[in-house]
Amino acid sequence: MPDRVLSLADAAVGTVFLGSSAVAWTGRRRSRVSLLMAVTGVCWFLGSAVPGLVFLHRGPLVHLHLSYPIGRLHRRPAAVVVLVAYGAAVYEGFVQTPWLTAGLSALVVAASLDVFAGTSGTARKAGRSALAAALVFAGVLALGSANVLLEWGADRTVLLVYDAALCLVVVWLVMDLLYGQWTEATVSDLVTQLGRSNATTGLQAQLARALGDPDLRLGYWVPQQQAYVDETGLPLEVDVRAAERVTTTVENDGEPIAVLIHAPTAMDDPKLVAGATAALRLAVTNAGMRAQVRACMADLAASRRRIVEAAESQRLALEAELATGAQCHLAQAEIHLAALKAEGGEDLRAGLAEVLAEVAAARQELAQFAQGVRPQSLTAGGLGAALPLLADRARLPVSVAVGVGRLPPPVEAAAYFVCAEALTNIAKHAAATEANVEIVTEAGDIVVRVSDDGRGGADAKGSGLRGIADRIEALGGSTTVGGGPAGGTLLTARIPVDGPEPDGDR
Incomplete structure (x- = not known):
């Protein structure tokens, strides 16, 4: 009687896998997952007929769990585990190695967690079913390994639990595949990923993952060239006659903006393709708008x-x-x-x-x-000659340290203006006994520091400091106002220099 029960259970498992494959094939427009279910069912029956192939079904079954729901592997750890599973399935059929089964169980757990961690948003919510199914399968693998290693002697019970778990898992996956929101989740995850990027670089890889086609190619339409280019700017050949590839053009207001060259299997899920092209259209449009804003900001700064x-x-x-x-x-x-x-x-x-x-x-x-x-001393000798004269005319003692040579006239004039205006403000409002002026080069910028030992509390929005900030910002620089080393005020102005002129008279 026990042998009859096990035989019926074995037959039921193979039948459930093949039946689930047929349901998934028709319900999900020839899903790749259904092919893995069918291969698992065939391997199961082969294992029942040939004792050396009894574990052969584990290879495609691990492949199914780690590639669900599209049947393609996108994570490197998952691909490695699948290869190990196929090898172990053949090896353990001839050499019983319970430690190998225990190791495979641990690898399945790690890989399934890695796949789940690689999702986000709605896709992560939908991925809970795949993660749970993989963990159940890993659990029954670990149970069978423990039964042998710990000599429990519960072979029949463990086999029945194993068969029941496989049937439960495959039916669960089929129901989730038919009624779950996988397409919506994939598109939502794609939109989320594309929304994080400020440029169009990397879109090809993200679209390839979403559509499950590692050979997918993405091209951008360049109106001036009347041609498509890839992400590196090189021309992209678009051959619509290639039978093994499909070309999907992405348009915006009737004008082409991009093209996708992908495998025909992607068309098995038109909603996924439509969602991916809509996400691509949005990403390219947003990237173009960001580029225009950056260009306008650059033009404004240059102006x-x-x-x-x-x-x-x-x-x-x-x-x-x-x-x-x-x-x-x-x-x-x-x-x-x-x-x-x-x-x-x-x-x-x-x-x-x-x-x-x-x-x-x-x-x-x-x-x-x-x-x-413009002081004649500045024109003739630069900051090194003009600032000491400026300090001599100040109403309080001023120490000057100039660590730069000749600079472009606008930069020299701006630095001189900062020092002159700052010293005037110090004399009027700071109640200071001394001041310090320092000009150095840092990271390719000219840095002007003017400090005093006065009462502090300078208002950065005051007319004098605001005028300094406006002049420096017009050159692409910045100013900060804070406490000085002697307790007064420290004004720091940073001015970018595209290319300082060589020292010497001009």
Whole structure:
């Protein structure tokens, strides 16, 4: 009687696998999972007929659990475990090795957990059935191994439990395959993954995983070239006549934006293909919009820098105009008036003395005006020459340390402006006894630090500091205001330099 029960149980298991395969084949449009179920059923009956093949079914069964629901392996650990399972299924049929079965059970648990961990969102929720089925199968494998290793002597009971567990698992998977939301879960997971990326790189690999086609190719339409290119920018040949591949064009507002070249089996689930193309359309459109925003931001930054550079050029031109124009004429007039004064009488000399005084005053005012536009010392000697003179005119002692050479005029002018404005603010509001100015190069940027030992509490939104920040930000830099080493205020300005000019006069 016991042999008859086991024989009926064995026949039932094989029949359930083959029947489940047929149901899955028709219900899921020729799913690959159904093929693995059919192979498992055939191997089961072969094992019943040939004793050496009694464990042969374990190979495709492990393959089924770790590739469910699409029948393809996407995780490297899972692929390794499947290869081990096929090898162990053949080896243990001829050499009984219970430790090998126990090891296979542990590997199935680890691989199934790894597959489950690789999902997210709705796909993870749907993957619970696959994980539970894999753990049940691993459990009955471990039970059979323990029965032999611990010599329980419960062979018949263990075999019946094993048969019942396999039947339960395969029926469970078929029901989940037919009525579960696997397509929706896969599309949802794909949308989630694509939404995390700011670019189109990596989309091909994610689409290949979603559609279960490692050979999938993705091309982007380039209107200027009237052709498709791959993720590396190389031309992509699109041959719609290839029988072994299918071309799916992705359009937006009637215009092509991408193309998918994939296996015909992907068309077995039209909802999955439609969802994948919709996700791709959204990802490409979003990437294009992000690229446009970045381009606009880059154009804005370049425009702001050009404004500063243009203003600096105008200051240089005005300084030169004053030096060669009004100041030159006043100097000549002063020379002529001085000559007339030497030749004339007392009254003429007295009148000319007054005119000379007015000319000298005008020249001084023009010199001060030119100094405010751009100090001559800055033009001639750079920050190393101009900042010590600025410190000498300050209302409090200022130490200066300049660790840079000549820089592009806009950068030099901006750094000088930071120091001049900061020292003016310190003198007016900080109640400080001394200040420090330091200019160094850090990571390719010019860093200006101005500190004092005053009362602190500088308002970064005040007109003076806000003006400094606006000027530095226009050059793509940044400013920070905080406490100084001596308890006062530390102003730090960082200015990027595309390419400092070599030292020397310009």
